[in-house]
Amino acid sequence: MRTHGWSGSAPASDEEAVERILAAAGRAIDERGADLSIADVARTLGVTRQTVYRYFPSTEALLVEAAVHAAADFLDRLAEHVHGLTEPEEAVTEAIATALEWLPKDKHIGLLVTPGRADAHSESVTSDVALQFANAMVRRFDVDWTALGFSDDDLDELAEYLLRIIQSFVVDPGRPPRTGEALRGFLRRWVGAAVRR
Template sequence: MTRRGWGGSPPASDAEARRKIVEATIRRLDRVGPARTHLTDIATDLGVTRQTVYRYYQGTDELFAAVTEQEVDTMLAQATVMITTFHDPTELVIELMAYVIEELPKAPHLTPLLVTGRSERFQRGAVAPEVLARGVAMLRDRSPIDWAAWGYDDHTLLELMEVINRVIQTMIVAPPQPEREGAELRAFLRRWFGPAVAPRRDDGA
């Protein structure tokens, strides 16, 4: 790598290189939208070769999935404050799901991917192992709930987070008509998803 590329500041690690590429992708999405966002253009924006970008991402599918991961991570970070107020796992999960279903479609870099028929990028990014792991860490470390007392270990928390994200995916990619929101959305989730969360509790019987 030469200092003429990467804006004169070459990445110190592969993780930093990936971050710079994703940031460049987001800037291009802001300017021209997904239909005109290609690896060659991103490489040009960064001042590197197309092969350099290919080293980290094999195509725009992977790049858009990485953008989705970032949007989901941002949403989870925003939800972290909210979940500290819940002491019942069912209510926490229902409110978390409703919050993301209502707010994630407003994410500035996700909406163009959904409206241009590229929802498969969102679907892959939302259940990426790294995203699920960070979601589990949020539930386990940031909420006041003793998940072990409710029968959850790291494996079952990971399964729970996967199901949460898959339900959220479906509600965002193929929303019901008319769309549910507010109390109606929460009642729907509580009725059909709530029973799957709570019964794991061990009451010492």
């Protein structure tokens, strides 16, 4: 790792360099959403664009990694919100509805589940990352999936299904959009049916 740049305070390791880059990218996403460039991040850090490219091959790769970096906090908050919901129908309903309510305010996670990014290759990368995110979400519910007869493969498919539901609402919230208890009633009736055993 080169030691010049970094506004006079070089990172001690590549891991620290990546953390600083992700933190700078996170601040840029907070300010501008997906409309950031490697040059913006480099300027914030006092390094060249080439330095950032050494760790992230493209702006899209940096966006995805910054979103993943922020996903842990989102998952923690969501797990706390649905804590105590042990019925799968209620946990799934509340998790989807809450995620849909929080997404417009969370530019980072929106990058993981909003389809139609400019780069078709990155869209498949984002989709893989989004599936990992959805998988982590399902497995953090207080539902005893094993006792209910769900296998690991079932949970993988459920995570994909829930992600597809979330994405469909992101793309087209409906006319008029369902919110609050109307959204929860709709999800409980139709999505809840997928987890009733």
